[in-house]
Amino acid sequence: MKSPLTFNRYQEAMGLGRLLGLHCEDCGASTVPPQAVCRECGGWNLTIKEIDKTGILRTFTVIRVAPEGMTPPYIVALVETGSGACLMGNLNGVDPDEAGMELMGREVSISTQVVKGDVYACGDIRSPVFTLA
Ligand SMILES: [Zn+2]
Incomplete structure (x- = not known):
């Protein structure tokens, strides 16, 4: 199926x-x-x-050694949406050098951004991106 x-x-x-x-x-x-x-x-x-395009930030990590085409540092977060599904994406608008445990449980809004394709991808893709509400 x-x-x-x-x-x-x-x-x-x-x-x-x-x-x-x-x-x-x-x-x-x-x-x-x-x-x-x-x-x-x-x-x-x-x-x-x-x-729903809102959710709760459940966990995150700061990427300091990035894959090809990405510019570190940046934050990758796991967000639980209102429907219970979890999404992974970048957290924008927060300084990675200042990010701490106070981010856990914060409400975020969900939008999307275009991520440039690399040698392993078949072109550019859209990816979820989060900002603190
Ligand atoms: Zn089921």
Whole structure:
């Protein structure tokens, strides 16, 4: 069975300012970014769902040695959306040298940014980006 939400459709929606994920009709969990099965129960009974563009910062790290094409330092964060799905992306607007544990649990807004493709990618992609609310 194919997932109803392809990576290309996920990318196109982000380009239009929308964040799409998958809703599991069996257990009610949300999955984002798109996967072939529910992140919670492994089920295939999935429908497309609009994901809230706010969330809670659950954890982060400061990248000081960056992959090709990225300029360190920067912050990568894990954010729990209102639907329960967790997203990874950059946290903008916070000085990486000043980032500390006080960021945990802070509310963030979710938007997207274009990340330049490198030798391992098939071109530029859109990626979630967070800012403190
Ligand atoms: Zn499920």
